[in-house]
Amino acid sequence: MRDVAIVGIGQTPVGELWDKSLRQLGHDAIRAAMADAGIEQADALFVGNMLSGELAGQEHLAALLADFLGMRGIEAAKIEAACASGAAALRVGTMAVASGMADVVIVAGVEKMTDTLPAETTAGLALAADQEYEVAEGATFLALNAMLMRRYMHEYDIPHSAFAPFPVNAHHNARGNPNAMFHMDISPARYEKAPVVAPPINVMDSSPICDGAAALVLVPARRAAEFGSGKRIVRIAASASAVDTLAVHDRGDPLFLEAAYLSSHKAYALAGVTPADIDFFELHDAFSIMSVLSLEACGFAQRGRGVDLGESGAITLSGRLPITTLGGLKARGHPVGATGVYQALEVVQQLRGDAGPNQLAHAHIGMAQNIGGSGATIVTHILIGED
Amino acid sequence: MRDVAIVGIGQTPVGELWDKSLRQLGHDAIRAAMADAGIEQADALFVGNMLSGELAGQEHLAALLADFLGMRGIEAAKIEAACASGAAALRVGTMAVASGMADVVIVAGVEKMTDTLPAETTAGLALAADQEYEVAEGATFLALNAMLMRRYMHEYDIPHSAFAPFPVNAHHNARGNPNAMFHMDISPARYEKAPVVAPPINVMDSSPICDGAAALVLVPARRAAEFGSGKRIVRIAASASAVDTLAVHDRGDPLFLEAAYLSSHKAYALAGVTPADIDFFELHDAFSIMSVLSLEACGFAQRGRGVDLGESGAITLSGRLPITTLGGLKARGHPVGATGVYQALEVVQQLRGDAGPNQLAHAHIGMAQNIGGSGATIVTHILIGED
Numbered sequence: 001m002r003d004v005a006i007v008g009i010g011q012t013p014v015g016e017l018w019d020k021s022l023r024q025l026g027h028d029a030i031r032a033a034m035a036d037a038g039i040e041q042a043d044a045l046f047v048g049n050m051l052s053g054e055l056a057g058q059e060h061l062a063a064l065l066a067d068f069l070g071m072r073g074i075e076a077a078k079i080e081a082a083c084a085s086g087a088a089a090l091r092v093g094t095m096a097v098a099s100g101m102a103d104v105v106i107v108a109g110v111e112k113m114t115d116t117l118p119a120e121t122t123a124g125l126a127l128a129a130d131q132e133y134e135v136a137e138g139a140t141f142l143a144l145n146a147m148l149m150r151r152y153m154h155e156y157d158i159p160h161s162a163f164a165p166f167p168v169n170a171h172h173n174a175r176g177n178p179n180a181m182f183h184m185d186i187s188p189a190r191y192e193k194a195p196v197v198a199p200p201i202n203v204m205d206s207s208p209i210c211d212g213a214a215a216l217v218l219v220p221a222r223r224a225a226e227f228g229s230g231k232r233i234v235r236i237a238a239s240a241s242a243v244d245t246l247a248v249h250d251r252g253d254p255l256f257l258e259a260a261y262l263s264s265h266k267a268y269a270l271a272g273v274t275p276a277d278i279d280f281f282e283l284h285d286a287f288s289i290m291s292v293l294s295l296e297a298c299g300f301a302q303r304g305r306g307v308d309l310g311e312s313g314a315i316t317l318s319g320r321l322p323i324t325t326l327g328g329l330k331a332r333g334h335p336v337g338a339t340g341v342y343q344a345l346e347v348v349q350q351l352r353g354d355a356g357p358n359q360l361a362h363a364h365i366g367m368a369q370n371i372g373g374s375g376a377t378i379v380t381h382i383l384i385g386e387d
Numbered sequence: 388m389r390d391v392a393i394v395g396i397g398q399t400p401v402g403e404l405w406d407k408s409l410r411q412l413g414h415d416a417i418r419a420a421m422a423d424a425g426i427e428q429a430d431a432l433f434v435g436n437m438l439s440g441e442l443a444g445q446e447h448l449a450a451l452l453a454d455f456l457g458m459r460g461i462e463a464a465k466i467e468a469a470c471a472s473g474a475a476a477l478r479v480g481t482m483a484v485a486s487g488m489a490d491v492v493i494v495a496g497v498e499k500m501t502d503t504l505p506a507e508t509t510a511g512l513a514l515a516a517d518q519e520y521e522v523a524e525g526a527t528f529l530a531l532n533a534m535l536m537r538r539y540m541h542e543y544d545i546p547h548s549a550f551a552p553f554p555v556n557a558h559h560n561a562r563g564n565p566n567a568m569f570h571m572d573i574s575p576a577r578y579e580k581a582p583v584v585a586p587p588i589n590v591m592d593s594s595p596i597c598d599g600a601a602a603l604v605l606v607p608a609r610r611a612a613e614f615g616s617g618k619r620i621v622r623i624a625a626s627a628s629a630v631d632t633l634a635v636h637d638r639g640d641p642l643f644l645e646a647a648y649l650s651s652h653k654a655y656a657l658a659g660v661t662p663a664d665i666d667f668f669e670l671h672d673a674f675s676i677m678s679v680l681s682l683e684a685c686g687f688a689q690r691g692r693g694v695d696l697g698e699s700g701a702i703t704l705s706g707r708l709p710i711t712t713l714g715g716l717k718a719r720g721h722p723v724g725a726t727g728v729y730q731a732l733e734v735v736q737q738l739r740g741d742a743g744p745n746q747l748a749h750a751h752i753g754m755a756q757n758i759g760g761s762g763a764t765i766v767t768h769i770l771i772g773e774d
Contacts, residue, residue: 001487021519044628053441057522059514060469063630063763067637073649075628076764077475080465082447088464092479099486100388101626127446132408135444239488241431241462243450250454262460376450377463 004097004236005224006383008037008217009345014181014333016114017211022056026065026110029213033106037217037227043102044075048089048109049337050082054124055116065108075102082128083286084372085109086340087241087379090216094239097218109341110213121209125336128373130247141286142206144248144374146198149289152255153200156304160200163288164188165310166323167204167330170285173317174327176358181210181333205288207328212335214342224386232352237365238270238382246376259378260297260369267367267380268299275299278382279363280322280350282343284371285329294369295323298380317358325350325358340370344381351385391484392611393621393770395424395604396732401568401720403501404598409443413452413497416600420493424604424614430489431462435476435496436724437469441511442503452495462489469515470673471759472496473727474628474766477603481626484605496728497600508596512723515760517634528673529593531635531761533585536676539642540587543691547587550675551575552697553710554591554717557672560704561714563745568597568720592675594715599722601729611773619739624752625657625769633763646765647684647756654754654767655686662686665769666750667709667737669730671758672716681756682710685767704745712737712745727757731768738772 010032012025020028026047034040047062058064062076081088086109093107113121122142126135129144152158168188174180186204194202217227224233242262248254268274275298283298285291292306300321301309314320326332326346329339347366349355355363369380397419399412407415413434421427434449445451449463468475473496480494500508509529513522516531539545555575561567573591581589604614611620629649635641655661662685670685672678679693687708688696701707713719713733716726734753736742742750756767 023519050446051440053438053511053514054446056518057514058518059437059441059467060516060633060760060763061467063468063759064517064633066630067632067634067763072631072645073629075478076468076630077479077628078467079479080446080448080467081450081463091462092464092466092482095479095482095486095488098488099482101482101485124440127440127444129447130451131443131445132410241464242460243453243463244459245454246447246451247454258459372450373447376447376454 001098002100003221004094004218005221006216006234006348007219007224007227008033009348010036011179011214011342011345012212013179014210014212014335018114022052022058022110022112023064023068025112025211025213026108027068029215030069030106030108033215033217038229039104039217039227042074042104042106044096045106045108046089046093047078048086048341049078049111050080050085051111051124055121056112081377082372083336084340084370084377084379085337087370087381090340090344090381091239091241091379093218094236097220103220105218106215107218107341108213108215109338111335111337112211113209113335114211133247141374142198142201145287145289146201148254149200152289155255158307161192162307163205164191165315166285166288166291167191169315170324170328170330173325173358174331176356177326177332180327180331181208182331201287207286207330207334210333210335212333212338214338214345216341216344233386234348234351235384235386236381237384238267240266240270241379243377244375246373248374255293257293257297257375257378259375260294263378263380264298267382271382273365273382277365278367279365280325280360282346282368283323284369285324286334290371317360322360325360326355340379343368343370347383351383388485389487390608391481391605391623392608393603393735394606394611394614395420396735397423398566398601398729398732399599400566401597401599401722405501409439409445409497409499410451410455412499412598412600413495414455416602417456417493417495420602420604425616426491426604426614429461429491429493431483432493432495433476433480434465435473435728436465436498437467437472438498438511442508443499468764469759470723471727471757471764471766472724474757474768477727477731477768478626478628478766480605481623484607490607492605493602494605494728495600495602496725498722498724499598500596500722501598520634528761529585529588532674532676533588535641536587539676542642545694548579549694549698550592551578552702553672553675553678554578556702557711557715557717560712560745561718563743564713564719567714567718568595569718588674594673594717594721597720597722599720599725601725601732603728603731620773621735621738622771622773623768624771625654627653627657628766630764631762633760635761642680644680644684644762644765646762647681650765650767651685654769658769660752660769664752665754666752667712667747669733669755670710671756672711673721677758704747709747712747713742727766730755730757734770738770
């Protein structure tokens with residue numbers, strides 16, 4: 001098995017991009033990543049996307065993008081694992097290079113969610129839940145996460161205000177990211193006064209519906225120096241994935257993300273690290289409650305104490321475990337199938353020292369975790385900057 | 388890179404399976420493959436599927452199947468490449484084992500197309516074409532293939548009747564396959580009298596809309612003897628994929644399947660064989676014209692002469708190059724995202740000597756080719772039975 005390195009990154013801004021089609025978004029991110037890596041051609045393109053068929057009337061998306069990029073003849077396939085599609089595609093790209101079946105692989109994530117009516121987009125997102133046992137009962141992801149948050153608050157006697165540091169931190173960090181969707185700070189007071197969407201979840205607990213695309217170029221690590229423009233080489237030290245039940249009600253303990261535990265601990269073993277070695281963590285803050293559950297399952301906090309990492313300031317750029325360092329899903333935005341690629345890309349930005357005003361003082365080992373559904377697919381990557 | 392072997396196969400019958408849900412179909416095929424391989428657990432599940440979101444209201448399908456199978460904790464992802472999704476999933480599964488990132492991998496293909504109205508299913512299939520430049524003009528795959536067939540007949544002065552041997556052979560072979568959708572012979576006269584759907588394509592040129600699921604178990608070749616029940620071990624000697632333009636009108640020569648040429652010739656090189664070494668070929672006869680174009684691009688016939696292989700009887704079970712030996716897409720059926728897995732599975736059946744009344748006298752090297760869209764994604768596998 002060959003070690004794999006990331007030698008190119010590219011992204012579009014995240015937002016309501018009504019002037020850009022799905023294929024244009026993918027094209028722009030991929031061309032930027034190719035330019036960053038200094039390549040004109042690739043062997044394969046793996047595209048993370050969840051809803052191109054439902055929202056854009058386009059399946060066969062990976063072949064379309066290869067065509068639109070003028071890269072006929074290469075391999076192309078779309079990878080779907082709901083909101084974890086991006087990291088699942090990164091995992092497949094890693095396999096392609098690690099196996100020797102491809103040398104230069106582009107992994108892209110792309111999603112276009114704002115060209116449809118909000119109700120259509122919400123219905124599309126619900127396709128990630130169990131159709132027969134959740135969706136048919138009217139459950140949306142908002143509703144499922146609201147039940148998880150309510151249960152958490154009840155079990156551990158936690159007030160809603162204890163979650164404030166997570167969106168406050170995300171919005172603060174997004175101000176330093178020109179590609180983020182939102183560029184305004186929010187205060188704890190504003191968080192608490194935000195309109196309630198599905199109690200106890202309010203608007204500021206929820207990541208936005210948006211468009212965006214991000215891309216990475218993967219090559220064998222031993223050839224990494226041939227690519228890029230002298231930037232620090234980033235090695236994929238671990239890639240791990242695990243699934244749990246699709247339906248939340250099928251879990252013995254809905255407040256423990258078993259798949260996050262499994263994929264993160266497998267990743268720690270592969271990379272030869274412990275949670276204490278992780279310098280920063282791009283986690284999946286689709287809703288505030290998911291941040292807390294992820295931190296607990298990955299071993300960064302005891303159960304019921306994940307909120308403490310917010311209160312103590314540990315999650316900020318100058319804290320012990322910075323999270324969502326460029327805005328996270330909450331404020332950079334959550335173009336679902338693209339999110340996992342944005343997360344890995346942002347880890348690379350930090351490891352390269354290219355995170356601008358948000359650059360961490362110490363960024364050597366970064367972790368990204370992408371969650372599909374309400375914790376049914378969880379993919380964890382650990383990236384290490386080579387010295 | 389590790390060699391990869393197929394040590395388990397499982398399938399459901401193909402047909403209008405109104406009494407089985409999407410998840411049940413996937414479950415049944417996967418459990419059968421696991422039983423065949425003698426395994427109770429796996430590391431990963433890759434599912435080829437095109438239309439679960441559009442036709443069954445279910446994305447996140449791979450995690451759902453893992454959940455329904457009671458295999459929480461494993462990795463799972465869905466692979467989509469239109470009608471080539473099945474072979475694309477097989478390719479990802481091969482990468483997973485070849486890279487060492489997984490040891491025991493299940494590759495499944497599943498599709499449920501008959502629970503929706505025919506117009507809805509047809510609209511779903513059209514998502515594989517270019518949304519902006521083909522679908523928006525009203526093109527369906529039937530229409531696109533009809534134009535290809537018309538052009539072929541015009542360019543080479545070929546009568547429609549010259550295509551008869553392909554569906555006649557497929558229907559004949561399906562009679563020996565208990566899992567095939569159709570079990571009746573058709574005559575050349577019946578072929579010519581079949582109702583025209585989109586001239587010159589008639590019903591007998593067209594593969595049926597149907598449901599079905601098939602699955603394979605992949606392991607490292609050096610460990611293959613630990614699995615299965617003493618059946619002949621089948622090695623994946625080559626796996627190759629290539630894309631062409633999504634829209635047919637973007638191709639300089641629409642009668643040459645460039646992606647079939649590229650993927651088949653890459654596969655020949657990987658396996659160290661020539662077309663003359665291929666004992667039989669499970670090709671993608673979604674429409675009669677696709678069989679002919681595939682044979683020509685893969686080097687089995689000169690351009691404009693692919694129909695000769697039908698006329699000469701070369702494609703029959705006793706011919707020089709048997710094709711669609713268990714019914715093909717035309718008569719076994721074409722549950723789109725599952726088809727590529729059925730094709731590989733049938734190659735394994737032949738290589739194992741388990742093809743029943745359709746068993747070939749000489750089956751040592753078999754090829755399978757899965758086509759997405761009107762030739763935009765083409766995946767070729769060459770399987771070899773170990774001595």
